[in-house]
Amino acid sequence: MSTLYPLKFKTIYKDKIWGGQKIKTYLHKDFGDLPNCGETWEISGVKSDVSVVENGALQGQSLAALLEEHKDALVGKSVYERFGNEFPLLVKFIDANEDLSIQVHPDDELARKRHNSFGKTEMWYVIEADPGSSLIAGFSEEVDEKTYVEKLNSGNLTDILNREDVKAGDVFFLPAGRVHTIGKGLLIAEIQQTSDITYRIYDFDRVDDKGNKRELHTEEALAAIDYKKYPNYRTDYTPVKNEDVHLVSCPYFTTNVMDYTENVSKDYSAFDSFVIHVCLEGSYELQYNGESYAVKMGECLLLPNTVDKVELKTSQGFKILESYIA
Template identity: 65%
Template sequence: MTTLYPFKFKTIFKDKIWGGNKIKTHLKKDFGSLPNCGETWEISAVKGNVSVVANGNLAGNNLAQLIEEYQHKLVGNKVYQRFGNEFPLLIKFIDANDDLSIQVHPDDTLAKARHNSFGKTEMWYVLQADEGATLISGFNQKVDEQTYLNKLNNGQINDILNKEQVNTGDVFFLPAGRVHTIGKGLMIAEIQQTSDITYRIYDFDRVDDKGQKRELHTEEALAAIDYNVYANYKSEYEKTPNQVNEVVACPYFKTNFMDLTAPLKRNYKNLDTFKILICVAGAFSVVANNYPINVGLGECILIPATVEEIEILTNTGAKILETYID
């Protein structure tokens, strides 16, 4: 049987009504004849959008095939017992050339009942922010369902939403139920549960190239929304160089941040799970099981559970997100 090694996957490109060109200009990814690219899906097991291996002896196999063949050796015993052959995370890059719709995602319970799906808890890391760029996360005051509906139906929804000024390196954790949108001028790395369920609340009355407005999900969203207000919506985290800094820890994933200017060894012997490394600045290389792989800006690798130790090297300096299920 093939010795497992760090996997790169072929990028899946998505054009969006709000998408732009930073995927090409900033991340140097060619999206071909698409009119724009709003999202790239880098590691995905979503039906119809399953990532295909781009490197090594297993190139051409997709992620679903890898899990079916290698099971716990790929994802770890606990993860395989919990999720079976379903890969639990989806990794994206997002380029917002315009504001995304105001939206919300259901939690596991609601998503299971309605869609036989996982819910969608996610986090955003800001790769790049134009001057003055903002996003929306949650409410700026406690509201109930009726107050929310009154504001929505009267065109005043923005009055009760929490708007944040955004800079490169900012992190926002978005549990399922939190109303949100990515604002114009932001490039985001997104880590989320494997789900493509979005309830669109408001879309600024935009129309597509056929003059049609996109569907809204007003009724579906009501049971999904968390109407509470919170003191902080931005995730504060340490950025100590050449160390592993925890950013987010939740039942669905744990994410660490590394700002490297020197080699770093990572020992995973006590971590029974896959690991994903996402390059959000600079470039780095990894040696695992005697297999070397280079990772540039906007690239990700999936490190199998059987890999117990890696060394990360960088000549240029690198900022890296490391995510896994603990």
């Protein structure tokens, strides 16, 4: 069995009707001949798009094959017991040049019943925002299914949805069932459950290059939606330099933001989980077991459960999202 080490994966680029150019111009990732890149999948165990190792002795191996071979050495004992040979998280960058569709994702129970899949709880970290950018998360008033359907059918759905003005650094946690959309002008890092199930509710009557509207999932969405109104949809936190700042905890992932201008040592030996780094700004070198791994903005690193103590060295500073399963 090969020894595990910090893993980089080849980026999977996704052309989207609403995508733009920021993956290239801001994150400096080359998506080649795609007209517009709406998403990159950085670490994925989704069966249709499984990530492939880009660095070191395991180069060319798929994440699925690694998990099958290394099991809890890769993901942690409790994680493997819970998820088996299915990698539990999907990491993306999303560039919304136009508003995404208004949508909702099913929870585990509904997704298992309908699709034999996990549900989809996710979080967003806003990397960059054009002036005046906004997004939708949840309802702005208490509604029931009947009111929701009336508003949808009359073309007034947005009247009851909660729209938030956003800026770089804003964080939103979106449990399964929360109606949402990413607004025009936003570049976002997304951490989510491994699932590609989306119920599209409204797509602004857009058509593709052949004049076809995208499929809607009006009926499927009804049982998936959480119709409650919540007091706050934004994740409040205070940014602090050179400290780990907690953002989100849920059964599917825990995420912190690390905004450092100096070197830092990390000891993950008490974790029973893999750890994912998503580099949002700057660059650093992660040193482990006598080897050095360079990471820059727009790149991700998967630290297997066997990777315990690491050093993060930087000359220009870095900001990363650190995610794991607690």
